[in-house]
Amino acid sequence: MPYKLSATLTGHTSDVRALSAPTNDVILSASRDSTAVVWRRPSTASKFASDAVFHASTRYVNSVAYLPPTSDAPKGYVVTGDQNGVINVYSLEPTKDDPDYTLLGHTNNVCGLRTTPAGNIISCSWDSTARVWKNFNLAYELNGHENSMWDVVAINEDEFLTCSADKTIKLWQQHKIMRTFSGHDAVVRSLALIPDIGFASCAANEIRVWSLGGDLLHTLTGHTSYIYQLAVLPSGDLVSSGEDRSVRVWKDGKCAQVLFHPAVSVWTVSILPNGDIVSGSSDKTVRIFSASEGRWAPAEEIEAYEDAVAPQPSPNAVQTMEALNKPGRQDGQTMQVLNGNVIEVHYWDGSVWEKIGERIGSASDSKKPKPKTFEGKEYDYVWDVAIEDGEPALKLPYNISEDPATAARRFLERSKLPLRHVDTVIEFIHQNTMAQTLSGY
Template sequence: SVQMEDVEMGEAATQPADYVLSRVLIGHKGEVKSVASTSQGMILSGGRDETVRMWIGRRGEYSEHNSLPQQPKGAVVYSIAYYENDEAWRIFVGRKDGAISVYGSGSGNDPLITLKHHTSVVSCLHVDSVKGKLISGSWDNHIIIWPIEELTPGNEVIAALMCEGHTMSVWCVQSLNREDEFHFLSASADQSIRLWHNDQCIKEFKGHSDVVRSLVLLDSSHFVSASNDGCLALWNVENNSPLSVEKAPIDEFIYSMTLVGSDTLVTCGEGGHVIVWKVSEMRGKGAISHIQVMHTPVSSLWCVTALKNKDVVIAASDGRIFVLTRDESRMAPIDIRENLDAELSVRIAAQLQQQQEKESETVTIKVAIDDGNANMELKYVKGTGPSLAAEKFITDNNLPISYLNEITDYIKANIPEAINFAPKRRKVEHGGESGGKMHFSILVEDGRQLTCSFDQSDDPDQVAQEFVEKNGLQIKYLASTAQMVRKEQAKSNSVFYDPFTGGGRYVPEGNGGGMGMGGGDPLTGEGRYIPGASSGVGGGVAEGGDPLTSGGRYVPGASKDVLMPNASLPIDKKRPRGELCPLSKYFVFGAEQFSQKAYDRLVEDNEKSNEGVRLREDQLEMLKELAMKGPEGVRDEQMLVDTLNVGLEWGMEQLLPIVDLFRIALLNEDVNRYYSEGDRSSIIRERLFALLVSDSNDNLKAIVCRAICNLFHHEAGRKMISSEMKTFLPLLGIHLLSSKPILQLAAASALSNWALLLLQTSEKVCELGPREDGIREIVKTLESHLSFGGYREDALTRVLQAIATLMWGDVTVIKLAKSRKIVDIVNRIKDAVVDERSKSLCRDIVEMTFAV
């Protein structure tokens, strides 16, 4: 059976029976994102396979009754709600494209009406049957209140209310079911819960430290919230603070929650755990306590709902639906329980192994240097700095000190205790001047006390660079050391006397000479450029203009300057900056050197094609000009797209040269727009998808991936392709691991382009969403590969860029990547690349995981 362990249960006589597995429903072809139920006990489910499925239960068995496919393609189901009255019933389906499909009596498999007012994923739906209203929440941060009686075919004017206030995605809505006024609650990724009266927010509740994912109403005044911070909070709508907060026994995200009866809560979330909670009275305030934990053999459980018979239904990330019960008569047959036990065994074994490793004070790992065998032992003692273990390992094995940072990173990536090590606070002692030099001391995290000496006239950045290199410090010390040098220099006496010109000479960053003179530059006079000054002295260069760059010069310490170098930007390990990270522009594949051989093949393939799709001589000449001159050589866009449309109808064997010319043409903005808008866009998406999943040769698939890259070159293409990430990413992952280097690079480039697009469109959104899905697909593709030694290095570099860009600055995505062991994957890629820039990017990604 689904394995369980009881946690802090009270007396057995007062406790209800534990939940056990009742049934496993199999039908969906992708992860199930939402489940709901009807008053008759029918189960409704929807997910990534773009369908809503109906399950009817008879005598404890469930069978699929009907399926509602969503159109157009890509309309993944994220939320479901059900409504019925004496006259009719309605099923509401919230989709990835922002639409809500409404099904009802007599509609068959086609919706009665489709509501298209949200601009992003409809993440939650709720029906207030008392008021006859549907409430929808979305990743566009908005909530809409819909009058259900007006959601009828042909009705183009609907008196819906838009609710604005949340600053991040809305994850749950829940009405208070009051007879008088219409009030409802909303939960958001901005960590807040809001109380609304119609479309006006009248109260805000703060108490969670992460995304608030689910709400359950206990009565008209009390509710419970569940969050990614792993806590449940009990609230009274009259109070701003929670009555009580209970931490889950499993430190993982909580995604969904349902109420069973009047005093039992069931939650599910990341890690495949189901937790049962008891709500009870305690000194008039109420309390929540967990009474059961169940383990399932899946990575995530997305949604849970209760049935009329008090069984619970849970949507799983592997496409299955679990039904749990407390009724022994509905318990699953022994063979089903044994099969599930077998799946659990691997996960449990891994957990036990981790627990045994934690019990040891000294952790020993095998290390391989460069391409050698892993025959060197490295010992790490819990509670000590990883750099100390790295330094001892280097000394014991007579290795160069240059290995220090790399070995330190390796320890952190492979030993969990090292990740949690809290470094000593750096202590700075200001020593003033000694022996004609200025100096200060720094106590660094590995325990060394280092002294930095310099002259008043030394360049702070050069001093910091030499100090870091001399002492073998990590690059993170560079900016802080330079800043301390500047501070010490600023404390020095500001009066200067030039031994040749006296007091009235040019003083860098000074307002005047030491003797009260005007401070004129001996070369340029008084109107010279003063770094850091707002204007030149004596009416020289206005607004601090640099004599070389004019007004837009670099000002030390000004973080918003457009010419600010990366080294002087504020340090944020979650946002590493470098030559490769984050991505700043899209990868495109332009016109290559014209090949007469390729053109001859095009002419030959044209002759082989059917007469109805054969190109004319002038059309062939236009394609030749496109191949020779690239997108700039396009003179007649309409004729070009007409030509390409004909050529794209060719058979698979003749298609390669046409698709290659098509991807070049996409670099032309007008051609890109033509294929990205209207009905033509869906035709092209389906054509590209069909070619990627077909049995075509790898060269053709590489050209298709290049075409996808070139779609990103213009705004219209980016808008069109952005909605197809879930469709294409799994295919790109497959082709990323192709044996053909040309396909590896093309697939990695397309993957990177999607990462950059997601960064640009959702950089300020800190909840699980599109960037999370991108990370999941990359991990799913790469996690089973033990070595990347045979793969193209520039392709691996672009994969690293995609990973770093998806994670960049998003705490939630970084945590997810960390939990999915992205560090292990990156370290394996690091072993396969030679370019130091790529290795540095690997280190940046690892540092990102340490920063959360």
């Protein structure tokens, strides 16, 4: 039975960046709107609804996890990690906006959080470390990666896997490195344990399946842009989400189904114990997909969703100014319009079209931008990029024939800026080239 839309959960006001689905009736989501939300349904016949909202940070909340119930918290805890490096722990009963515990020590974005059955917390950060917390106190650090850590999983209470922007994966026995897995040629962003096999990892648009002994078992390809997260179904099949606006289900080494989203990026994916897939995306929405017909949304809701994700005209098509009078199909949509002899790029923010720039080149020569010069060399584009509020804009040169990630990293290194900004720069390139790198220009 194929997966189809089961439910749509709205309430966040910015991108949904992380999910945890600990029971069939509870979903936790974290967002760039600085909150974490608890979604709950009282019974299988009920719909999920927002049960609690935690204002977990003044900046992005980029990771979330669930701790099992204790005598002090009969419904368990929500654990959040933010852009400041702060981990907050909130009881689900009673709920209050002040955390029960705050774990300090990371010095940069906490992008990965996991918990263990014994109640331990494992975190990883762009500060290139992972940390194990017992009884809400630091037990030990995992130091050994040469760049930002992106994800961590617990094999058991004392064994862990981490992945990093240094393109490696490491197996740890407590704080000691037992094995390093090499072979990816890009940032390794996510890990998922596969029972009786080993684990899966993703980098760029490739997934690799490994044994814990270090053998590469499978390589899965099919995504057309960056893969952001992996999860595993109760059957052992893999699920992935990425910047090609899709969630993909992998069975026996092949892509069995693609679930497209009306969003630019599907940042995160998680699995309910019953096998339903939960996704969080750049359109501020949490969605649930089920392979069980009894949990599918009403037929008219599924039809409306499938219409929303159906193939649309190429974003490179130039529209007339009258097109700005119509609302966008989804948040983050971009459109080119001809204003006199200038091609403008507009962005739909959910309520209005915002002009974000002008396309290089004339209307009669829209296939390839006219070259711009930077430091004596010609480039297809040279943009002014503001990385930090209040700081002067910097020049970003780019050729549509090159990898956006390579250009982003080169720009940051030349400007002596932290590599943590690489995703921001990549997103800027995609928006301002109208994905010409993907359309063969």
